[in-house]
Amino acid sequence: QVQLQESGPGLVKPSGxxxxxxxxxxxxxxxxxxxxxxxxxxxxxxxxIGEIHHSGSTNYNLFLKSRVTISVxxxxxxxxxxxxxxxxxxxxxxxxxxxxxNWQEYYFDYWGQGTLVTVSx
Amino acid sequence: xxxxxxPRSVSGSPGQSVTISCTGTSSDVGGYNYVSxxxxxxxxxxxxxxxxxxxxxxxVPDRFSGSKSGNTASLTISxxxxxxxADYYCCSYAGTYxxxxxxxxxxxx
Numbered sequence: 001q002v003q004l005q006e007s008g009p010g011l012v013k014p015s016g017x018x019x020x021x022x023x024x025x026x027x028x029x030x031x032x033x034x035x036x037x038x039x040x041x042x043x044x045x046x047x048x049i050g051e052i053h054h055s056g057s058t059n060y061n062l063f064l065k066s067r068v069t070i071s072v073x074x075x076x077x078x079x080x081x082x083x084x085x086x087x088x089x090x091x092x093x094x095x096x097x098x099x100x101x102n103w104q105e106y107y108f109d110y111w112g113q114g115t116l117v118t119v120s121x
Numbered sequence: 122x123x124x125x126x127x128p129r130s131v132s133g134s135p136g137q138s139v140t141i142s143c144t145g146t147s148s149d150v151g152g153y154n155y156v157s158x159x160x161x162x163x164x165x166x167x168x169x170x171x172x173x174x175x176x177x178x179x180x181v182p183d184r185f186s187g188s189k190s191g192n193t194a195s196l197t198i199s200x201x202x203x204x205x206x207a208d209y210y211c212c213s214y215a216g217t218y219x220x221x222x223x224x225x226x227x228x229x230x
Binding site for chain 2: 060101109113
């Protein structure tokens with residue numbers, strides 16, 4: 001059973017950089033899957049942030065692209081999110097998820113429990 | 122990359138059926154058969170209920186079904202049960218990006 005666990009600071013100052021890591025267990029990050037970050041601001045819906053393949057290929061939300069970097073560390077079986085120049089609007093529960101993506105299908109099959117990140121001074 | 126459009130809320134009594142719509146564009150919902158649906162209870166991880174428009178993962182009751190017509194996808198839940206009360210999100214692949222719906226709160230009366 002694949003499990004994902006987010007970790008990182010729960011509080012980030014405005015204009016700072018939000019950094020989160022997602023540890024993958026029960027499966028290899030080098031499998032033929034993509035790995036994604038999704039967030040949910042308080043009282044709002046889910047928002048796709050972006051995704052990465054173990055090869056290093058990435059896709060990002062166009063509205064966040066200039067501030068987002070997703071990277072993968074195969075040696076630690078984990079992937080990470082960095083979001084720069086944060087504001088209060090970036091306050092959200094951040095989820096990491098595994099993506100099944102090939103020519104026949106696309107969906108998120110495993111999710112982390114989520115971690116709340118608050119942007120405040 | 123605008124969010125897919127879902128009704129903010131739907132409701133039904135136990136045993137009844139409800140349908141949640143998800144409207145996008147020809148660039149996302151209408152362009153690919155990669156619509157998925159997620160059940161989300163507050164404080165928990167989202168759960169995959171339907172993928173690739175109408176496929177059900179192992180363990181998801183057959184009361185849940187999905188369909189698509191043009192730029193609109195739908196999730197139907199038949200034989201409503203109290204445990205179905207949750208937020209539901211649709212999601213569509215769109216080539217170089219992925220987009221979610223705004224979410225629908227299902228209330229079981």
